[in-house]
Amino acid sequence: MDLTLSADELAFRDDFRAWIADHHPGSPPSNVEERYYWRLEWLRELNRGGFAAMHWPSEYGGRGATAMLNAVFFTELARAGAPIPANHIATFMAGPTIMQWGTQEQKERYLAPMLRADNVWCQGFSEPGAGSDLAAVATFAAREGDEFVVNGQKVWTSEAQYAHFCLLVTRTDRSVAQHKGLTYFILDMSSPGITRRPLRQLTGESEFNELFFDNVRIPASSVIGEVGNGWRVAMTTLMHERSMIGAGYGIRLRNYLTVVESHLRAHGLLDDPIVADRFTDLEIRTRALELSALRQISEAQARGSVGSEGSILKLMWSDTYSRLAEFAIETVGPDALEDASGWAWEYLRSRASTIEGGTSDILRNIVADRVLGLPRAR
Amino acid sequence: MRFMLSDEQSAIQDMAREVLAAESTFDRVRSAGEERQYDSELWALQRSMGWPGVGVPQRWGGQGLGLVELSVIAEECGYACSSTPLLGNILAATSLVSAASSEQCERYLPSLATGEVRGAVALTADSTPVPDAGEAGLIVVLEGSGGRVSLQPAQPVETIDPTLRYGRVVDPSAGEPLNQSPIAYDSTLVVVAAHQLGLAQRALDLSVAYTSVREQFGVPVATFQAVSHRLAQAHVDLTAARSLVYHAAWAVQVGDSEASASAARAKAWLAEASRTVTGSAIHAHGGIGFTWEANLHWLFKRATMLGPYLGGARQHRSRLLEMLGTAQTTSHETDHS
Numbered sequence: 222m223d224l225t226l227s228a229d230e231l232a233f234r235d236d237f238r239a240w241i242a243d244h245h246p247g248s249p250p251s252n253v254e255e256r257y258y259w260r261l262e263w264l265r266e267l268n269r270g271g272f273a274a275m276h277w278p279s280e281y282g283g284r285g286a287t288a289m290l291n292a293v294f295f296t297e298l299a300r301a302g303a304p305i306p307a308n309h310i311a312t313f314m315a316g317p318t319i320m321q322w323g324t325q326e327q328k329e330r331y332l333a334p335m336l337r338a339d340n341v342w343c344q345g346f347s348e349p350g351a352g353s354d355l356a357a358v359a360t361f362a363a364r365e366g367d368e369f370v371v372n373g374q375k376v377w378t379s380e381a382q383y384a385h386f387c388l389l390v391t392r393t394d395r396s397v398a399q400h401k402g403l404t405y406f407i408l409d410m411s412s413p414g415i416t417r418r419p420l421r422q423l424t425g426e427s428e429f430n431e432l433f434f435d436n437v438r439i440p441a442s443s444v445i446g447e448v449g450n451g452w453r454v455a456m457t458t459l460m461h462e463r464s465m466i467g468a469g470y471g472i473r474l475r476n477y478l479t480v481v482e483s484h485l486r487a488h489g490l491l492d493d494p495i496v497a498d499r500f501t502d503l504e505i506r507t508r509a510l511e512l513s514a515l516r517q518i519s520e521a522q523a524r525g526s527v528g529s530e531g532s533i534l535k536l537m538w539s540d541t542y543s544r545l546a547e548f549a550i551e552t553v554g555p556d557a558l559e560d561a562s563g564w565a566w567e568y569l570r571s572r573a574s575t576i577e578g579g580t581s582d583i584l585r586n587i588v589a590d591r592v593l594g595l596p597r598a599r
Numbered sequence: 600m601r602f603m604l605s606d607e608q609s610a611i612q613d614m615a616r617e618v619l620a621a622e623s624t625f626d627r628v629r630s631a632g633e634e635r636q637y638d639s640e641l642w643a644l645q646r647s648m649g650w651p652g653v654g655v656p657q658r659w660g661g662q663g664l665g666l667v668e669l670s671v672i673a674e675e676c677g678y679a680c681s682s683t684p685l686l687g688n689i690l691a692a693t694s695l696v697s698a699a700s701s702e703q704c705e706r707y708l709p710s711l712a713t714g715e716v717r718g719a720v721a722l723t724a725d726s727t728p729v730p731d732a733g734e735a736g737l738i739v740v741l742e743g744s745g746g747r748v749s750l751q752p753a754q755p756v757e758t759i760d761p762t763l764r765y766g767r768v769v770d771p772s773a774g775e776p777l778n779q780s781p782i783a784y785d786s787t788l789v790v791v792a793a794h795q796l797g798l799a800q801r802a803l804d805l806s807v808a809y810t811s812v813r814e815q816f817g818v819p820v821a822t823f824q825a826v827s828h829r830l831a832q833a834h835v836d837l838t839a840a841r842s843l844v845y846h847a848a849w850a851v852q853v854g855d856s857e858a859s860a861s862a863a864r865a866k867a868w869l870a871e872a873s874r875t876v877t878g879s880a881i882h883a884h885g886g887i888g889f890t891w892e893a894n895l896h897w898l899f900k901r902a903t904m905l906g907p908y909l910g911g912a913r914q915h916r917s918r919l920l921e922m923l924g925t926a927q928t929t930s931h932e933t934d935h936s
Contacts, residue, residue: 501919502867508861512842585824595810596818
């Protein structure tokens with residue numbers, strides 16, 4: 222048990238801390254779209270400094286960083302009040318998936334531009350009839366010579382409005398068991414036949430989209446990991462998605478908590494013992510999430526593989542985030558519910574936290590099944 | 600950074616788990632509870648293995664191990680719900696190691712380390728029954744960052760947890776003063792929280808095992824999400840608990856700037872989580888969980904008794920808030936370069 226940073230971790234931390242001090246992007250634009258491009262520019266800046274994808278191997282422009290070093294990276298971002306860079310679907314999901322399953326040509330073509338932010342990626346997994354039940358994907362890709370012709374619909378596609386490429390899971394065979402008939406593609410978003418429609422969410426904004434495919438043609442060379450192997454490739458993507466949750470989400474929560482704390486202190490609200498008690502409980506939950514992320518990184522490194530622990534961190538995050546958002550609007554007072562209030566936005570946005578990226582119910586199934594080893598319902 | 604037990608620490612854990620699985624079965628716990636007497640055979644065994652002196656420096660007859668190792672032992676004793684005065688001895692010895700003068704250490708620690716004298720730790724400003732004080736020959740009374748050590752017996756109290764002998768301090772001003780040492784209090788909080796973690800972990804493990812084999816409607820009840828999600832949530836809460844307890848053990852051991860805050864978080868969280876999870880386990884067992892023979896009640900009762908001991912959840916959250924205010928920063932680096 223040694224929670225001090227190693228010499229390497231410390232050296233990196235000092236380097237990166239000094240680098241951020243010189244390259245800090247300042248405060249975020251308020252408009253959603255401008256904020257996205259601002260975070261994309263931040264990715265470019267990080268890439269120029271060699272910090273865009275810490276965990277990627279050096280041959281693809283990363284540093285081959287351990288998960289722990291990656292956590293140090295995120296901690297320093299948070300400490301400096303700098304944003305998490307955009308295009309995380311590329312750096313945390315598409316990149317590692319292509320590294321594991323892609324052909325040499327795909328690696329050469331797609332990986333480097335991700336870090337330069339020349340390519341923005343989105344993830345086409347969920348469908349109206351395939352949410353928690355991903356294997357029920359119905360979007361169909363029919364083979365025609367050297368091409369596949371895709372028809373169907375995706376939903377909840379984050380950042381599709383900016384994306385150049387999409388990680389697309391389709392059905393290519395209806396005659397075999399559900400999860401055996403799937404194929405995973407890289408879809409060029411400029412292909413004819415794609416309609417992108419922003420989904421207006423309950424905050425009034427559009428972070429997510431619907432995608433409609435009308436005879437969209439994809440070259441067979443854009444299959445990742447063989448026809449019929451889409452389920453396994455998709456699991457790789459999801460595993461990498463959850464591996465980033467610990468570090469990234471702990472920081473989002475800590476930053477929000479700090480904002481709430483400043484407000485409470487500035488207005489003397491912590492003099493109320495009930496407010497004080499609830500706030501401190503939320504601080505403990507936040508610290509527990511941060512510490513659990515570090516502990517799980519240590520255990521995964523010792524074991525040499527990522528497990529199902531990401532599900533536990535995500536459950537902690539969404540629960541604490543929702544509690545904190547409710548606490549904030551109850552405590553701040555009537556101003557909190559005015560339309561343009563940041564408090565109101567967090568409160569409304571937090572309702573997605575127990576749904577997105579695996580519902581809390583599905584995640585409890587995963588904990589029950591894979592962590593506790595309970596018998597499965599199905 | 601390596602936030603997990605070292606191989607040596609894991610070996611201590613395995614050894615303690617194995618010994619207690621054999622020598623502190625629920626049959627033994629139950630008979631100790633029913634007779635309202637410690638399991639003297641197990642206590643003799645623990646003494647022969649040197650457990651009361653695990654955290655006592657070697658020059659005073661102990662093994663000189665740190666707070667992480669002590670927490671491992673305390674957790675395993677909670678896991679077994681064992682009925683011996685070990686917790687009180689560990690707490691008394693740990694607080695004396697940091698708050699007693701070397702002359703006091705010389706006088707008191709060797710007999711605590713062997714278990715010849717039984718110890719307990721109480722808070723001055725608190726009438727909560729003190730575990731192991733009922734038969735203790737030495738009581739450390741902590742007050743603020745100071746305290747006293749007294750040989751005056753406590754008033755025995757019969758509580759809902761008859762597997763430990765509880766007591767109340769009669770005269771908190773008796774005995775001789777100790778040095779100022781915040782570490783004494785922090786260390787005791789961590790040890791108690793670790794013990795509470797063990798109680799809750801056992802309750803969860805028992806529930807996982809039982810609901811996997813207990814059938815209703817022709818299937819194991821764990822296949823129902825109403826059951827499995829309850830246990831999954833308990834696991835999430837204990838994941839948080841384990842992170843908080845072992846971070847606090849490490850932080851107090853090395854004198855990290857976050858040590859006192861971390862100890863307060865651990866005790867606050869476990870005061871509630873330990874009772875919640877052991878209570879939830881009773882429910883997960885259905886009607887059988889409410890019976891005397893199901894043994895879950897021993898875990899639940901001790902978790903309940905230890906909740907307010909040395910300060911309950913609200914007290915520690917209030918302390919934590921003061922510390923956060925003093926730090927005026929939520930920076931939480933672990934930099935000892």
